Amino acid sequence: SSKxxxxxxxSVALGQTVRITCQGDSLRNYYVSWYQQKPGQAPxxxxxxxxxxxxxxxxxxxGSSSGNTASLTISGAQAEDEGDYYCYSRDSSGDHPFxxxxxxxxx
Amino acid sequence: xxxxxxxxxxxxxPSETLSLTCLVSGGSISNTxxxxxxxxxxxxxxxxxxxxxxxxxxTFYNSALKSRLTISVDTSKNQFSLNLNSVTAADTAMYFCxxxxxxxxxNWFDPWGQGAQVTVSS
Numbered sequence: 001s002s003k004x005x006x007x008x009x010x011s012v013a014l015g016q017t018v019r020i021t022c023q024g025d026s027l028r029n030y031y032v033s034w035y036q037q038k039p040g041q042a043p044x045x046x047x048x049x050x051x052x053x054x055x056x057x058x059x060x061x062x063g064s065s066s067g068n069t070a071s072l073t074i075s076g077a078q079a080e081d082e083g084d085y086y087c088y089s090r091d092s093s094g095d096h097p098f099x100x101x102x103x104x105x106x107x
Numbered sequence: 108x109x110x111x112x113x114x115x116x117x118x119x120x121p122s123e124t125l126s127l128t129c130l131v132s133g134g135s136i137s138n139t140x141x142x143x144x145x146x147x148x149x150x151x152x153x154x155x156x157x158x159x160x161x162x163x164x165x166t167f168y169n170s171a172l173k174s175r176l177t178i179s180v181d182t183s184k185n186q187f188s189l190n191l192n193s194v195t196a197a198d199t200a201m202y203f204c205x206x207x208x209x210x211x212x213x214n215w216f217d218p219w220g221q222g223a224q225v226t227v228s229s
Binding site: 041049086101 | 155215219
C-alpha cells in the first residue's frame with residue numbers, strides 16, 4: 001500500500017474550484033510535487049516545492065500544505081483538466097512513493 | 108528544450124532480463140544538479156519509482172526491486188539504462204525515464220519521456 005494516500009476520484013463542475021488532497025507522514029518534512037496524467041500520455045509536473053508551477057502550467061493550478069496533508073487546488077476547472085493526478089514525495093527512509101492517484105472528472 | 112526518449116524490446120520472456128535505454132537530448136546528462144530516474148506504471152495502476160542515478164554513477168534503488176535492478180549511465184552517449192532481471196508478469200508495465208531534482212525538501216520529476224511499453228510473456 002502507498003505511503004501517500006489520495007482519494008480515488010473527485011468531480012467538479014466546469015468553472016468551479018476543486019481540491020485534491022494527499023496525506024502522508026513524509027509531508028511534514030518534504031514538499032509534495034503533483035503530476036497530471038491524461039490517458040495514453042506521460043505524467044506532467046504541475047506543482048513542485050512550496051507552490052511553484054513549471055513554465056506553461058496555467059495559474060489556476062496551485063499547491064498548499066499543512067501538517068501531513070498537501071493539496072492541489074484547481075481554481076476554475078476546465079474540461080482539459082480532466083485526468084489522473086498523482087502526488088509524490090520522498091521520505092526520510094530513502095523511499096520515493098507516489099500516491100495512488102485521483103481521477104478528476106469535470107462535469 | 109530537454110527531451111528524454113526510452114527505447115528497448117517491447118516483449119520479454121519470463122525469467123529473462125528487461126533492458127531499456129533513455130536517451131537525453133537538448134541538455135547534458137552530466138548536469139551536476141540533476142539525477143536521472145526510471146519509473147513504471149502497470150496497466151490501469153499508479154506510478155512506481157524504480158530508482159535514479161547521478162552522472163557520476165551513484166545509484167538509488169527502490170528497496171523492493173534492489174536485488175533485481177541495475178541502473179547505469181553512459182555520459183559519452185548522454186544516456187542512461189535500466190536492467191531488471193528475473194522478470195515475471197508483474198513487471199509488465201509502461202516504463203518511463205525522467206529527470207529528477209532532489210534538493211533538500213524539494214523533489215520532483217520533470218520532464219518525462221513518452222514511455223516504453225514492456226510486456227513479460229512467453
